[in-house]
Amino acid sequence: MHREKIESWRHNHVFNIEKKAIEKRTLIVVIVTFVTMAAEISFGLITNSMALLADGWHMGTHALALGVSLFAYILARRHARNAAFTFGTWKIEILGAYTSAIVLGIVGAIMIFSSVERLIHPLSIQYSQALLVAVLGLAVNLACAIILNAGGHSHDHSHGHEQHEHQDDHADEEHAHRKHDDLNFKSAYLHVVADALTSVLAIGALLGAKYFTFTWLDPFMGLVGAGLIIRWSYSLLKDTGGILLEHETDTLLSDEIRHAIESDGDSKVSDLHIWKVAQHKYACIVSLVTSKKHTTVDYKLRLKKVHELAHTTIEINKYSG
Secondary structure, three states: OOHHHHHHOOOOOOOOOOOHHHHHHHHHHHHHHHHHHHHHHHHHHHHOOHHHHHHHHHHHHHHHHHHHHHHHHHHHHHOOOOOOOOOOOHHHHHHHHHHHHHHHHHHHHHHHHHHHHHHHOOOOOOHHHHHHHHHHHHHHHHHHHHHHHOOOOOOOOOOOHHHHOOOOHHHHHHHHHOOOOOHHHHHHHHHHHHHHHHHHHHHHHHHHHHHHOOOOHHHHHHHHHHHHHHHHHHHHHHHHHHHHOOOOOOHHHHHHHHHHHHHHOOOEEEEEEEEEEEOOEEEEEEEEEEOOOOOHHHHHHHHHHOOOEEEEEEEEEEOOO
16 A cells, blocks of 8 residues: 555544643743742841741742643643654643642642641731731732733644644634633642632731731631632542543533434444543544444544544444344
8 A cells, every 4th residue: 555545544643732822921920930939038038037938938839830830831742743642742731730739739738737736826927027928929929810811821823734633613612712621721820829819818817917916817817728729629630630540521422422423223332432632622432333334434424523523443343134
């Protein structure tokens, strides 16, 4: 068989779109967070301010998590056409999001430990200094949230023509409106939001303690914030873990595939495997039985209307009716 004919039947294995715009914004946020961290730790050491030092190291954990998200985007882009990644590099992003979710959970656990310790053994607080740090942290995180959301992140226009092979206009439109489906972005964004939430709760608690002597408010707000952060961490771990373990199933998609294959009234799906290879994109292996002389091309034409499918493998088993 001629090489040209073989090449004409090859599939495109670049399922995930490039996200250079998101990658660039994440890089800016990493730099801003890291510079803020370095400044707070430096001034904390110079002024002997424990508030600045504590917030500086806290910023460091978020800089680390954001760095993981950035690294995942870079690796996914650079290895997009590496044949060693059989079904593309999208799961590098999911692994990055999973790692960030673990870091987010650790931050929440540390906050619970610190808050309980403060409830049992209250410490004197330098309110003016602590408020300054909290306001600074809030300003930085609001700026980072604005940078990450600039122009909308979900539909990056930097991907090439060949990456549209498995997409249609309707799917692209729908993709553009699903803003939080990029789990790697979501993990980075949650770290920024978690830090901003911590700052808001801290400001409220410090004002309450300073002007109304509600000294218990600071550790209590810490517990509230930690609870929300751990909840976000669990949700993100559940989403990413399901994808990494191929546990995520789409019943509607499965029903749609079965209906398309069995539309002739003779063919029956005997085995079906579906897994995610990109945002809103799936690969599937279909094993079916039929008494008619259908070819794989016939069945692939039936599955063309299933827009979420980026790659299909079909096994036909004949039986005499």
